[in-house]
Amino acid sequence: MLHKPLIFVSGKGGTGKSAVAAAIGLVRARAGERVLCVDMGGGLGLASHLRRTDLGYAPVEVRPGLFAMEIDRARALDEYLKLQLHVPQGSPTRQLARALSVLVETAPGVREIISIGKPIYESWSGRWDAVIVDAPSLGQFQSYLHGPGTIAGLAPSGTVRRQAERLVDTLTDPDVCSVMLVTTPSELATAETRGAIEAINSEELTAPPSVIANRVVPHAGFGAEDIEPLPEGSLRDAARLQLSIEEYQRRWISELPPNIALPFLRGVHTPGEVATLIADELGAGQAAAE
């Protein structure tokens, strides 16, 4: 599931999706592939996890073989008109783009198709072995997934419709595209993630998403009976917190069993370190599976 040429990583806000997207990029690039990480959200999430202060629309190499960029809708729109819709040469594209910028923000499906289209065009381009997308959080991501279908429904015919249909074909092709939803073993994240999976599956927006449970506190190897004899103090308090977290997380993990579980990282300072450690974990998991 980590091997697909096009991977969208989404999840409830605060679950660590940018860290996971960066980590998948790192793992693929370490394996010698040429990888593009795309920040669709416009936040600083992906940049900080790749140890950059910012990203631009032009891909920059952040590790050997690993490139990263951020979607800029105005630039993406310009490209969409020129390369995808073949708006004729000599037409006033700048003026057109300016007028269209209004529609990009308001017309149903247009903003979405331009944002979600860019990583898909990149995956078609043949320049990358993998395109990893740091997608917006769950609700917005679903409206992005709806974009191409909405446009295909609105545009009666012509280039726009053919383009939109091709996007839908890529999104729904299980050999090409996979969606990974990052969650944490907690009540709200579990409920939201389940809701998103049901919606994506029932509308067949993509192949069924995979679930990555992040911040899972590993079993510490003792039980409640071991705590009883301990005197009051930090050793006992930390053991009690550990057991209560294990019990709480077990419940939400059983409610939504993940395809991959990633550990809660303790004593880690920066987003860059978090992504590197998650990449180590994903790489070790892959090696074990093979």
Add this chain to the structure above:
Amino acid sequence: MTRTIVVTGAGGVGKTTLSAGIASAHAAAGRTALVITIDPARRLADALGLEHLGSDPQPVRGDAHLHAAMLDVSASWEAIIHRYAQPEVADRLLVNPYFRAIADRFPAAQSFAAGERMAEYVESGRFDVVVVDTPPSGGGIDFYRAPAATRDLISGKLLRLLTGSRVPGRSVLYRITARPMLRLVDSVLGGPMLSDVADFLLDLRTMYDTLSVRARTIDRHLREATTLVATTADPTPIHETERFFRELDDVRIRPSAILFNRALPRQWADDAPAPAVAVGRDRLAALAANLSNWGAEAHRQAEAAAELEVRHKVPVYRIPWVTPPPTSLVEIADLVRSTGLEV
């Protein structure tokens, strides 16, 4: 005089729970308090008695002084339209397909609607304290930018961009949208979208005077409010908190404090055995390793909190990590009070 408290910060850090706890602590001190919340967790919603709650404040079960309102964004927009638009304009707007698109997607819309609600309750004089749990979009900063962004939307800035001239009348607009260049837009988009959007923006513009006054009022309320920035100790929210302070500074908002959620006792960092001591296979070694791991996290947390305090020159209130997360309002209020945060 109503006191307003805005709780803001990155997604997933417990803003909703903390907002409810702060309101509940004020209510326990005998003040009439209202918490305005957005999409609360199921169990917290149950604790607030929110399962059948609309956007009007309702008393919370078992607490005479505490009220809660849940924000339904599209309902709030409908209320705004009804309040500020001429009846015939309101009717047209509410059936326009772009109204829904704007209400759901225009990034500032949700925030403007939340700010509008906040202003309404602050001005009603019914409450001593109003606590606002900010919408999650844009890490909370949208909430502060929304009044100006909404004014821009309605002022016709978009219309002028669309038509390349001053804001035209309806008939002029139709002639403009018939221009070949704009017909190309329609053919690219596959439908007569442009005139629909222009129609919508023209209707919206009739509300400009009243709404822009309103936007200024919301802005003033935000400036007079106490702003609390919530974070957890995780590296990403800490990083986002740094950015958030910069962005708040850009709009000249000065937060009063940081709420550092899910904090571990500092003592664990001092008491933690070195990892080498914790090596072994028996249960005792596992217990020692456990304190060593959590101690490392407690140490990092203490450093992160100290750094935030020094850099932003605001007090950092550490809210203890409790698992499972507290669901009763009494527990949450106790947790908030235990930090020393004045309520």
